[in-house]
Amino acid sequence: MSWLIVVDFDGTITERDTQDDLLERYAPEAYAEAERGLSEGRLTLRECMEMEFAPVRGDHDTIVAETVAAAKVRPGFAEFVEAMEAAGNRLVVVSGGFESVIQPVLERAGAAHLPVIAHEFTITPDGTTLDFRADSDCDVCGEECKRGVVESMRDGMPVAYIGDGYSDRCAAIAADRRFARRFLAQDLDELGLAYTPFDDFHTVREALLAG
Numbered sequence: 001m002s003w004l005i006v007v008d009f010d011g012t013i014t015e016r017d018t019q020d021d022l023l024e025r026y027a028p029e030a031y032a033e034a035e036r037g038l039s040e041g042r043l044t045l046r047e048c049m050e051m052e053f054a055p056v057r058g059d060h061d062t063i064v065a066e067t068v069a070a071a072k073v074r075p076g077f078a079e080f081v082e083a084m085e086a087a088g089n090r091l092v093v094v095s096g097g098f099e100s101v102i103q104p105v106l107e108r109a110g111a112a113h114l115p116v117i118a119h120e121f122t123i124t125p126d127g128t129t130l131d132f133r134a135d136s137d138c139d140v141c142g143e144e145c146k147r148g149v150v151e152s153m154r155d156g157m158p159v160a161y162i163g164d165g166y167s168d169r170c171a172a173i174a175a176d177r178r179f180a181r182r183f184l185a186q187d188l189d190e191l192g193l194a195y196t197p198f199d200d201f202h203t204v205r206e207a208l209l210a211g
């Protein structure tokens, strides 16, 4: 059976969330306040991101290069991509993060050929603006959400979803097979939905090859 394998970027392909690391460094107060607003349900994901990134100031290329340099790819990712493609599956990276960070990290990991669907940001000395590329509020959760993106690519294939966070929740619920860590794992536990926990991509590769 071939799968559409949807992989989140921050905290999934990378060991730590590159957005969180950037915000902790450049806008720690706005970050803490916006994340609180999101978890208490006062802000949508889009509002949360706009609030926390707005006060990030500096040179775009410098901050992006620093973020890319600090990103560590989770073990087994390159082997996972190679094995999944060799077995006839289709892989796509769907991220609530930013293409200018994602592309160079994938390149370094030997996976520059993977299709990426993500947002973009522009950092300036006066603040940061976000460009929400997909710009589609989900019919199911009402949020800036990955479900519609995944549905539009599915083309009759079963979906395996691999993620760790808030923005993965709705799309992961709709998937046929789930791999989860952190917040996504907690959410799926609460919903009583099955998933495979993972710390590296060897686990995911072996589980998917086993069928």
Ligand SMILES: [Mg+2]
Residues within 6 Å of the ligand: 008, 009, 010, 011, 012, 017, 163, 164, 165
């Ligand atoms: Mg994530």
Ligand SMILES: [Zn+2]
Residues within 6 Å of the ligand: 138, 139, 140, 141, 142, 143, 145, 146, 147, 170, 171
């Ligand atoms: Zn949704």
